[in-house]
Every structure is written in C-alpha cells, then in structure tokens.
Amino acid sequence: MKLMNDLNYYIKEAFVSFFRGGLMSFTSITTITISLAIFGMILIFSMNLKEFAGILESQVDVTIYLVEDYSEDKLQELKDFIIDIPEIQSSVFVSKAEALEKLRKELNEEDFLLNALETNPLPDSIELKIKSSLSVHDIIKKLRSKFLIIDDIFYGQEIVEKVNRFTQVLRIMGTILVVLLGLASMFIVSNTIKLTVYARREEIEIMKLVGATNSFIRWPFIFEGILQGAFGGVMAIIIIMITYPQIIDNLKSMLPFMPFVSRKADLFLLYGKLLFSGVFLGVIGSLISVRKFLDV
Amino acid sequence: MIQMYNMSKVYSNGVRALDNLSIEIERGDFVFLIGSSGAGKSTFLKMIFREELPTEGHVIIDGRNIERLSDSKVPYLRRNIGVVFQDFKLLKSKTVYENVAFAMRVIGMKGSIVDRQTKNVLDMVGLLHKARMYPEQISGGEQQRVCIARALVNDPGILLTDEPTGNLDPDISKDIMNMLKKINLRGTTVIMATHDKNIVDTMRERVVVLKEGRIIKDTERGLYSYEVNE
Ligand SMILES: Nc1ncnc2c1ncn2[C@@H]1O[C@H](COP(=O)(O)OP(=O)(O)OP(=O)(O)O)[C@@H](O)[C@H]1O
Ligand SMILES: [Mg+2]
DSSP states (O other): OHHHHHHHHHHHHHHHHHHHHTHHHHHHHHHHHHHHHHHHHHHHHHHHHHHHHHHHHHOOOEEEEEOSSOOHHHHHHHHHHHHHOTTEEEEEEEOHHHHHHHHHHHHGGGTHHHHTOSSOOOOOEEEEEESOGGGHHHHHHHHHHHOTTEEEEEEHHHHHHHHHHHHHHHHHHHHHHHHHHHHHHHHHHHHHHHHHHHHTHHHHHHHHHTTOOHHHHHHHHHHHHHHHHHHHHHHHHHHHHHHHHHHHHHHHTTOTTOOOOOOHHHHHHHHHHHHHHHHHHHHHHHHHHIIIIIOO | OEEEEEEEEEOTTSOEEEEEEEEEEOTTOEEEEEOSTTSSHHHHHHHHTTSSOOSEEEEEETTEEGGGSOTTTHHHHHHTEEEEOTTOOOOTTSOHHHHHHHHHHTTTOOHHHHHHHHHHHHHHTTOGGGTTSOGGGSOHHHHHHHHHHHHHTTOOSEEEEESTTTTOOHHHHHHHHHHHHHHHHTTOEEEEEOOOHHHHHHHOOEEEEEETTEEEEEETTOOSOOOSOO
16 A cells, blocks of 8 residues: 555656756757667667578578599499488489489579570589588588589578678677667666756755655655656667568568568567566666655 | 753864753654843754764653664655754755755656645735745845745645844744744644744743753743843
8 A cells, every 4th residue: 555655656756847847858869879779780680680681591401512423333322322321311312314304493484594594504413412511511521522523512500600700790780789778778878867857956955854765755756767768668669560570571572582570479579578668768867867866 | 742861962173062961852742942142042953854973972852862863864844844954055046935945856856746835825924925036036034935935835744943033124924933833723733943032021932941951941932031040
C-alpha cells in the first residue's frame, strides 16, 4: 500500500516535470530517438548479414573440379582418399555430361545459350557433403596439396568468411557509433534533469527540511529519465516499423538472393532491445545528474 | 529532551554564531528564545533540526547524538520536528492547501489521511477558507499561519518557531499563541524565537536570553528583558 502510494506520487511528479520541461524534454527525446533509430538500423543490418551468412554456411557443400585430362587410377586414388575421411558425409562423382544436363535444367527456358556451344566447357567434378563446417579448411588444404588432378575447389565457406569478416568490421564500427550516440543521449538527458533539479531546488530544500528521505526526493527525477528514455525508445521503434518494410520492398528487386529478416519474433526482440536501451539511457542520464546536482 | 553541551557554531565565514553554550530542554517545555538581532536565535534552532552541525560540543535529542546521525537517518529526526521558518519557505507555485499537504505527502503519507489532516490544521490556523489561494495572494500574516500549519501537520514532538508572530496583528497573534499553548499542553515541546515583548510577558513561560551566541539568562517564568540583573 505504502509502496503503491509512493509510486503513484513519483510517477505523477515525473509527468508534471516532464511536461513542464517542454522544449528540453523534447530535445532529450529527439536525441534518444535518433540514437536508438540508428542503433536499431545497425542491429537490423547485422541481423540480415547473419541470416545471409547462416544460409551460406548451411550449404557446406564442397565441389572439387577436376583437370581436363586425368587417369582413372588417379581418380580412384582420390575417391579412396575421400572415403577414408570421417568428416565427409557423402561424395558423388558428377561427369561433365551430367553437369551440363543439370545446368540445362536449371536454366530451363534459356538453354539456347548452351545450344550455341560446340563442346561441353564444364569439367568433371566431385560433390562432397561435409558433416561440420569447422573441418572444411583442413580437408581442402590436404586435398589441394595431395592431388594434382584437382583443378579447383569451390566452397560456400569462403564467402561465409568474407561475410563474417565484413560483419565483424561493421560490428566494431557500429559499436563505436552506438556508444558515442549513447553517451550523447545520456549527456542530454542528464542535462535536462539537471535543469529540472535546478528549477525545483526550493521544493527540494523544503522536502529535505520536512523530513523526506533522499530516495523519496530522487525517485521522481529517475522516473522522469525513464519516461524520456521510454518515449525515445517508442519513437525509434515506430520509425523502424515504418521504414524497414519500405527498405525491404525497395531492395528486394535489387538483391533477390538476400533473405531479408522479417520474422515477427526477431523484430519484437529488436523492439524490446530498443525500448530497454532507451530506458537504460534515461535511468543512467538522470542518475548522473541526481547524484551530481541533487546533493541528497 | 533536547540537550546541548559546550556547543559552538562557527560559520564558514568565521562568524561565531553560538559560543560554548549548554542547555537542557525537557519534553513538553515551552521556551522563549530572545535576544537582539544577530544574537544567534535562528542558528540555535537550526542546530536542533540539524540544518547546521555544531563546530564543537554536542547536540543530543531524545538521547541521540545528532551530529553522529548518519545522513540517511536525518529525515526521520526531522519528521518529529516542525519548523516555522523566519522566511516562511512557502512554494509560490503551490496553493495554501498544497503547501501544507506537501509536507505530509513527501514523507509518504496516504492521500486520504493527508487530506483530512491538512484541512484540520488549516482550520486550526483559521485559513481553511483560503486553501485554494497562492502564497502571493494572501497577506504576510496569513503566509506565516500557513507556515505554522505546515509545521504542525505531521504532529511533531518538537515545534521550532522563528518569530511566528512577527507579521501578525495583536488579535491574531493572541490566537496563534493560544493555539501553540494548546499544542504544548498536549505534550509538544515548543521553542519560539521572538522579539515580541507583549507575548513573552503575557505567557510567563521559560525565557532564555541569548547575547552574542551565549546564554546570559535562563528564567523559569520569565519576562522579556535583555538585562542580566533585573
Ligand atoms: N549561513 C550563515 N553563514 C554565515 N553567517 C551566518 C549564517 N547565518 C547566520 N550567520 C551569522 O550568525 C550570527 C547569528 O545569526 P542568527 O541568524 O542566528 O541571528 P538571530 O538571532 O536569528 O537574528 P535575528 O533576530 O535578526 O533573526 C549573525 O552574526 C549572522 O550574521
Ligand atoms: Mg533569526
């Protein structure tokens, strides 16, 4: 009962002060909104890259292209070697004729392109399925050094690594940007609260003199920070809710292979993160100025 | 009980406002604190509700040494002390009613109790009909009474009043004094700094005379007089 009564007081005071704050509250919220919207966009971008990498990674298939001329013995040697590797789940030999047939099927209507060819340009190949993507590197290295009949080896992992490296760089830059934006937001929140504290210094003095506890004096200011943070968070969420589907629409035709993330669960998690970050910024911002300027 | 032992207060600017002062005030006492301007009356009161800390000596309230009180305990000390400030300290942005209710609200009292008790004390100081007005819309004497109402609203064990009748006309100050006496008879210790000779001489309570921060006279049923030898 007592707690509810106090809580009621804190929240009411916070709202009053928030609206009295007017322009400052508005500036504070705008900064938080911009910071969080950028933070959200970065999260979405890396979420999509991760999804993309995941799809590539799930295709850990390795294709070994063979040289033009080789002896059956050498091929058998390679096949035997492959069978002995425990990490390899299965292997299938695909002749150049079969490969051409497969390509024809994939192209279906447009196979006139192939009809123009006089000879089959595709090499023979062996398609491997590997149990775990971790061992792929070693296997490929071994194969390359041992067998001269191997012309080239193609595997999705390579691209995955490139994407991962890119994601890494993006994450570092994103973190730096987000930290800077976060600090700026905190600074502005704390500044807003500082002004509120200043505007209400008489009231605070009297509160102290009649025996209000320090925490009782602090809470309304902390709630005000929370209010600003939550408000900013909600605005950022709205911005992303509106812009993200449009971005997907515009990019889908340009990047048809890109699997844009639009699962509800993922997006809700993202919104949760943004709201939480907003509240966090608000709390820290107000704590800073309450500690520094309230002197209670 | 309020006890002070060899207590001195030196402000940061070097002014020695209280000088090696010792006194005991029993629970339920009524004490007038008199002395010329700058004698240290307000400072004396500030020592009791720990707005200022003693530079030397001790202030003990109900057995607790208040300079050893941790910051988090100070609010609870103050809840038992009502203060009528010399400069009122009313909030301009709040109505008379809100100014009084505020003092209850900020120590966490529930709304229904706050409302009842606030109206009760406003009625006691005769200002219930001006509850909705703002401090700037009422006279100085009325503001003083709001301040008294606020000091009484939490039903304190100790009431400190710094010239509570300074701006009041004789009739109203008589009413206020009757009210303070009534509160005192219910067991509240009342300490009142004043320059009002009339009041002191009619009430015949304990009179403590301060001069340059020292107690120069302490009489049981005293009169308003600065002189050491009457
Ligand atoms: N906050 C302060 N800082 C420095 N000096 C102060 C402070 N408050 C009071 N003083 C000084 O301490 C002395 C006692 O002041 P105090 O206010 O206690 O006097 P007083 O008896 O209440 O006077 P008055 O009757 O005019 O209200 C004065 O010399 C005053 O200038
Ligand atoms: Mg004074």
